[in-house]
Amino acid sequence: MSFLDTNVKRGITVALGAAAVTYLLSRLCQTNASGHAGPLSPIDASDPLCYALVFAKPHAHLNGGDQRVVQFIKASLSAAGLTIVATGTSSGPDIARDGTIDKHYRAIAAYALYTDPASLPINDKVKADFLAKYGVSWANATSSKRVLKCDDAANRLNLSPEEFIAVVDAARPTGMRLGPGCYVSQLTDSSKGDTFWVVNGFYTGMRSEYVRPSARVTWFVVSWPERKLSWKSFRADVLGATDPNRANPSSVRRQILIRSPELGLPFSPSTGNNCVHGSASGLEALNERMIWTPRRQPENDPFGQWLLGPQVGLTRDEVDWCLTNPLVTPPGEPGGAAQKPLFDLVEDATYAEMAAALRQVVRERRG
Numbered sequence: 001m002s003f004l005d006t007n008v009k010r011g012i013t014v015a016l017g018a019a020a021v022t023y024l025l026s027r028l029c030q031t032n033a034s035g036h037a038g039p040l041s042p043i044d045a046s047d048p049l050c051y052a053l054v055f056a057k058p059h060a061h062l063n064g065g066d067q068r069v070v071q072f073i074k075a076s077l078s079a080a081g082l083t084i085v086a087t088g089t090s091s092g093p094d095i096a097r098d099g100t101i102d103k104h105y106r107a108i109a110a111y112a113l114y115t116d117p118a119s120l121p122i123n124d125k126v127k128a129d130f131l132a133k134y135g136v137s138w139a140n141a142t143s144s145k146r147v148l149k150c151d152d153a154a155n156r157l158n159l160s161p162e163e164f165i166a167v168v169d170a171a172r173p174t175g176m177r178l179g180p181g182c183y184v185s186q187l188t189d190s191s192k193g194d195t196f197w198v199v200n201g202f203y204t205g206m207r208s209e210y211v212r213p214s215a216r217v218t219w220f221v222v223s224w225p226e227r228k229l230s231w232k233s234f235r236a237d238v239l240g241a242t243d244p245n246r247a248n249p250s251s252v253r254r255q256i257l258i259r260s261p262e263l264g265l266p267f268s269p270s271t272g273n274n275c276v277h278g279s280a281s282g283l284e285a286l287n288e289r290m291i292w293t294p295r296r297q298p299e300n301d302p303f304g305q306w307l308l309g310p311q312v313g314l315t316r317d318e319v320d321w322c323l324t325n326p327l328v329t330p331p332g333e334p335g336g337a338a339q340k341p342l343f344d345l346v347e348d349a350t351y352a353e354m355a356a357a358l359r360q361v362v363r364e365r366r367g
Contacts, residue, residue: 040085040221043306048226048351051085051303052234052279053288055219058092058209059267060256060275068263069256070218073276076252080238081229082222086293092215101210103291105203106325107181107341112200117147120199121327126178133176134186134197146196147184153198156189161208168201180327180341219292231281232348239278243271252276280347282354287323287343312355318362331360 041049054077060069077084095101102109111120122130127138134141141147148156154164167187174186184197209215224234240251247254253276257269269275279285286303289296298304298319307314307322314322327339346357 040223040302043302043351045311045351048306049223049302050226050229050231050234050282050285051221051223051289051301052282052285053219053292054222054239054276054278055217055292057273057275057277058212058215058217059273061216061218062264062266066264069265069275072256072259072263073252074220076255077220077222077238082224082234082238084220085223086221088219088293090217090219090292092210092212095215095217096211100291101207104288105181105206108200108203109207111182112150112203115149115199117149117199118142120178120182122178129176130178130184141197146194148196148198150198150201150204153187153196153201154204156196157187161204164201165205165208168198168204171201180344217292221289221293226351230348230350235278235280235348239276242274244269244274281343281349282351283322283346283349283358284343287325290323306351307358311351312358314358314362318365321365322358322362328361329364331357 040051043049054073056070056073060073061067062069074084074087090100102113122138130136130138130141136146138147150164154161157164157167159167168185171185171187175183177183178199182200183202184199185201186195186197187201188195210217229238237248237251240247240253242253244253244257247257249255253269253274256263256265256275260268265275267273279288282303286298286301286307289301290298298308298316304319306312307319308316322342325341325343328342328345329337329339330345342361345361346354349357
């Protein structure tokens with residue numbers, strides 16, 4: 001079995017269950033990203049380097065191979081004092097074949113494409129909110145097959161992917177959040193005169209951008225000393241807020257917005273089209289390197305080695321569990337407290353904060 005198959009099986013089994021794993025493994029094959037993802041420097045506990053994955057999104061790659069936006073992103077990262085230690089590209093056909101974007105948006109994609117809506121982890125409060133908003137109980141909606149995955153919803157309406165994207169976009173005001181990475185929108189089936197709900201219908205549009213034949217993603221593994229730049233500052237000051245209009249004026253996202261005419265962009269960057277993605281923590285960055293860059297595993301990645309080493313002391317199975325982004329109880333909170341995704345818990349964390357948080361949540365898992 002290839003490394004990717006092993007990683008998918010380990011990473012998704014905990015989060016999604018055996019049925020989803022069987023389906024995913026039938027579709028996913030070994031990552032075929034082109035580029036250089038060579039050795040990264042080991043982490044020195046006295047002066048640790050942070051490693052993040054940054055990529056130029058498909059809409060940053062202009063027609064005719066115009067690389068102005070991609071080159072601007074690369075130059076901006078270097079100008080901010082970051083070292084680009086690896087770079088490469090992934091094409092739309094490769095991303096579609098390897099399921100790269102589905103792994104990147106793991107839970108969002110799984111809820112949209114693979115998971116039976118009746119098995120979604122919906123708590124009683126959300127069920128009550130669903131009833132109050134729509135006048136139908138969650139149990140009734142799911143048992144009557146009125147809560148659907150994306151493909152099933154598109155088929156019910158007999159719509160092409162492009163038509164379905166437009167319908168879901170128009171239905172955004174009808175939506176509600178069911179939980180982390182899980183949303184529904186209410187759609188109308190005019191042929192039957194009734195309504196139903198689609199889970200994470202917006203993902204169809206997100207995914208289509210990455211898997212179309214002409215799509216291209218250019219990724220960079222960047223590093224910097226933690227003593228010089230915090231994760232919070234990397235995200236807020238270097239990359240900028242996800243909404244370019246609210247981003248730091250000197251940030252990459254805000255500068256792309258300001259310079260969009262000279263960079264050749266045929267649109268004004270927005271929250272949904274901000275041209276660049278960046279990891280939110282060291283843990284998320286490890287997960288993203290394993291998804292996007294060739295042959296990356298915890299054992300040959302400095303952050304993975306740090307997790308497996310004496311500083312944190314996790315086993316490989318525990319690292320794999322952490323990389324599924326499980327729901328966990330925040331350290332210090334009582335057992336019945338609201339859980340949150342692990343990646344959200346350690347967002348912007350320093351090495352010391354990360355080590356403490358991971359030790360705690362793994363200790364609770366061990367019992």
